Amino acid sequence: MQTSRIAIVGTGYVGLTTGACLASLGHQVVCIDNDESKIQMLRACSIPIFEDGLDSLVESGLSSGNLAFSTELISSVEGANFTFLCLPTPPNNDGTADLTTLFDVLHRLKGKFASGSIVINKSTVPVNSAGVVAQILAQEVAVVSNPEFLREGSAVHDFLHPDRILIGCDDLSAGEKVAALYSSLNCPIMFTDPLSAESVKYLANAFLAMKISFVNQSALFCDAVGSNVLEVMRGLSFDPRIGSMFLNPGPGWGGSCFPKDTRALTGMASASGEPMSLVTEATATNEKHIHRSAQLIIEAAQNNEASNVKVAILGLSFKADTDDTRESPALRILQIIQDNYENVVAYDPQAKVQNGVVNKRVNTMDEALLGADVVAILTEWDEFRNLDPIHARNLMRGNVIVDLRYLLNKEVFCDSGFSVRAFGI
Ligand code: UDX
Numbered sequence: 001m002q003t004s005r006i007a008i009v010g011t012g013y014v015g016l017t018t019g020a021c022l023a024s025l026g027h028q029v030v031c032i033d034n035d036e037s038k039i040q041m042l043r044a045c046s047i048p049i050f051e052d053g054l055d056s057l058v059e060s061g062l063s064s065g066n067l068a069f070s071t072e073l074i075s076s077v078e079g080a081n082f083t084f085l086c087l088p089t090p091p092n093n094d095g096t097a098d099l100t101t102l103f104d105v106l107h108r109l110k111g112k113f114a115s116g117s118i119v120i121n122k123s124t125v126p127v128n129s130a131g132v133v134a135q136i137l138a139q140e141v142a143v144v145s146n147p148e149f150l151r152e153g154s155a156v157h158d159f160l161h162p163d164r165i166l167i168g169c170d171d172l173s174a175g176e177k178v179a180a181l182y183s184s185l186n187c188p189i190m191f192t193d194p195l196s197a198e199s200v201k202y203l204a205n206a207f208l209a210m211k212i213s214f215v216n217q218s219a220l221f222c223d224a225v226g227s228n229v230l231e232v233m234r235g236l237s238f239d240p241r242i243g244s245m246f247l248n249p250g251p252g253w254g255g256s257c258f259p260k261d262t263r264a265l266t267g268m269a270s271a272s273g274e275p276m277s278l279v280t281e282a283t284a285t286n287e288k289h290i291h292r293s294a295q296l297i298i299e300a301a302q303n304n305e306a307s308n309v310k311v312a313i314l315g316l317s318f319k320a321d322t323d324d325t326r327e328s329p330a331l332r333i334l335q336i337i338q339d340n341y342e343n344v345v346a347y348d349p350q351a352k353v354q355n356g357v358v359n360k361r362v363n364t365m366d367e368a369l370l371g372a373d374v375v376a377i378l379t380e381w382d383e384f385r386n387l388d389p390i391h392a393r394n395l396m397r398g399n400v401i402v403d404l405r406y407l408l409n410k411e412v413f414c415d416s417g418f419s420v421r422a423f424g425i
Contacts (some may be wrong), residue, residue: 003028004027004081005079005080006028006030006080006084007076007077009032009084009085010087010088011032011033012087012088013049013150014086014122014150015033015087016031017156018084018086018159019031019084021057021160023066025181025185029067030067030076031068032070032072032076036071039070042058045058049323050322050350051152051156052321054155054156074109077112078112080114081116081118082118082120082177083109083113085119086122087101087102089101090260094267095267099125102129102133106133110140118141118142119142119143119144120145120178121144124202127195128195129198130168142169143169144167144169145168146168147200149162149164149204152255152321152322160185164188165187166192167189168194168195168198175191202261202264205258209262209282209283210278212250213282213286215233215247215249216250216285218249220292220423221424230249230425249423250329250406251290252293252329253286254319254326258327262279266279294336296421296422296423297374297402298341300374300376304398304400306397309398310371311345311373312345312347313344313346313368313378314347314384317350317351317379318330322350323350323351325352330378334346344360345362346362347368349383365383365387370396371396372395372397373397375400377408385408389413392416400418401420402421406425
């Protein structure tokens, strides 16, 4: 494989993972960010996010010399054959993506690219952004759309073992050069036009979000008719047309992508004259589900006869194996519970939460369980999955567990004197 010189602009979760992984594939990578303290930290191999395997990749990249960190945008890009744009595109109030940072960077870089170099857009950007970027750069370089499909918590694994690599390009020779960067990875590479590549990213996330909304709504249906949602989903999973992944009921979907991307997609769809009502409905179903989940915990607390009922919330991140709490259903549910009850404690092994959001956060699961009347599991951390019923029974005052991640063996817990609640079990 040929070694390429790559500049990655933006060292957020996508940029940093992309940079560290491309360096591990043997390329010369410089990751750029305007946050001086972050770059200092990264140079010292201190990783600002909790992401399995990322620290060791950064460490080996730094020691092999394949990976460097810099605040020097222009000189780094001038020396590169490939520039990946991994910049934040946060939602505006109306849900559309805010492209200010992307455009600022492009205006600064205009005229600075090495001849023949290629700009690659990895950020999730509105359909037609590759065209807009090419226009800003006045055709100075080829622009390729190469959306990322990384999941937080398994981003390194997903990068190194992708389902597919998607390359949207008008100039096939530029697309093939980008594909060559990944030549040591074993997966299908799909070449398409930039508009289609950009659409895939939004529609893939919307499809997955709809799938989870469907599963969560099915849990309510199963609850109403007396069937078991876990058995029902197992029954569905054998059909390859449905697939076995993303069939886990939960407290609702969240994170940095699904809420933002579904909002942006429904906005784009409406503006195009073809509203995507299924996606709008999936979002509304998700909102309702987050509230129904909170209500289930409140009902459990209301039915408790203890004085000053203690509710213990297990899990704050939007899913396991990440410290990310952006648009986390767990955090939203916690806030609803805190608005209704005073004696609420929360525990999460990693979640990063702004000061003032959690009234009382404890450092261990045992502290959370101690004297609790109602325990609610909102994130699927292994630590919660491995909860020992006897141990929990000895620590708790009450016996109710609202298991909104469906982690516990209900029969075993019921045999130990617990009442385990969730929709459809
Ligand atoms: C998602 C996409 O999966 C990824 O391809 C894209 O690049 C970014 O957005 P991520 O946000 O990291 O990744 O998380 P993901 O694992 O997809 O989960 C999203 C949400 O759905 C989480 O709140 C999770 O708890 C929930 N979920 C997922 C379920 O409730 N049930 C499931 O079966 C799967």
